[in-house]
Amino acid sequence: MQPIIELNQVYKDYPQAGGRQTVLHGIDLRIAAGEFVAIVGPSGNGKSTLLNLIAGIDHPSRGEIVVAGHALQNLGNERLARWRGEHVGIVFQFFQLLPALSLLQNVILPMDFLGRLPKRQRRERALQLLDSVGLLGAADRLPSQVSGGQQQRAAIARALANDPPLIVADEPTGNLDSASADSVFDLFSHLRDRGKTLLMVTHNEALADAASRKLEIRGGRLHADSHREPR
Numbered sequence: 001m002q003p004i005i006e007l008n009q010v011y012k013d014y015p016q017a018g019g020r021q022t023v024l025h026g027i028d029l030r031i032a033a034g035e036f037v038a039i040v041g042p043s044g045n046g047k048s049t050l051l052n053l054i055a056g057i058d059h060p061s062r063g064e065i066v067v068a069g070h071a072l073q074n075l076g077n078e079r080l081a082r083w084r085g086e087h088v089g090i091v092f093q094f095f096q097l098l099p100a101l102s103l104l105q106n107v108i109l110p111m112d113f114l115g116r117l118p119k120r121q122r123r124e125r126a127l128q129l130l131d132s133v134g135l136l137g138a139a140d141r142l143p144s145q146v147s148g149g150q151q152q153r154a155a156i157a158r159a160l161a162n163d164p165p166l167i168v169a170d171e172p173t174g175n176l177d178s179a180s181a182d183s184v185f186d187l188f189s190h191l192r193d194r195g196k197t198l199l200m201v202t203h204n205e206a207l208a209d210a211a212s213r214k215l216e217i218r219g220g221r222l223h224a225d226s227h228r229e230p231r
């Protein structure tokens with residue numbers, strides 16, 4: 001079966017004073033649809049860079065990245081943005097909700113971007129998604145008017161807006177207290193059970209233990225790759 005994510009000899013360099021810094025050194029990787037993959041490793045070793053390449057937020061310097069049937073290195077920025085809107089839901093450590101929009105409007109935004117659903121249905125779907133993360137009562141609040149845990153749950157609802165097959169998350173519980181982290185954990189476990197492909201950088205042991213596979217990135221290389229029974 002065709003993997004949902006395939007990387008062949010992927011390199012990423014950043015320009016630096018007096019030369020360039022190679023942050024990823026020839027990553028080869030295959031991930032099947034429905035896998036829940038935890039990415040671990042020390043800080044500054046390239047985890048976010050790898051995630052951003054797979055999510056189409058950034059371009060590789062060299063190599064091939066095929067995700068959900070599209071060779072990302074061949075897409076220009078506009079087509080990449082469209083591809084992202086259809087195929088990937090992204091969850092960040094600091095939520096990245098738009099501060100001037102209500103939670104409801106934040107969840108509607110990705111649907112407006114794609115324009116697949118009629119307007120009325122976008123609002124209904126957004127309300128259902130907020131309900132599914134326990135935020136129906138807070139739909140009209142601004143991000144600043146709710147807790148960090150609630151903002152992250154709204155961000156997860158937003159990531160699901162266009163029903164993407166792939167969800168990527170970069171330290172999604174890194175800025176949450178343990179009770180909020182637990183509720184975010186439950187949402188990701190539920191997504192795993194629904195067959196979504198999940199790729200997550202995390203230092204949270206419970207989250208890493210819920211994964212079916214653990215990738216360890218060290219020095220911009222795939223240092224270890226272990227399949228395991230999720231808890």
Ligand code: ADP
Pocket residue numbers: 014015023041042043044045046047048049050
């Ligand atoms: P991790 O997520 O594992 O902490 P990152 O992928 O964020 O690591 O960063 C890996 C390395 O790449 C770090 O040395 C970081 O400073 C560098 N880096 C990341 N993003 C950029 C950028 N936009 N420009 C220059 N250097 C960057």
Ligand code: MG
Pocket residue numbers: 044047048049170201
């Ligand atoms: Mg990081």
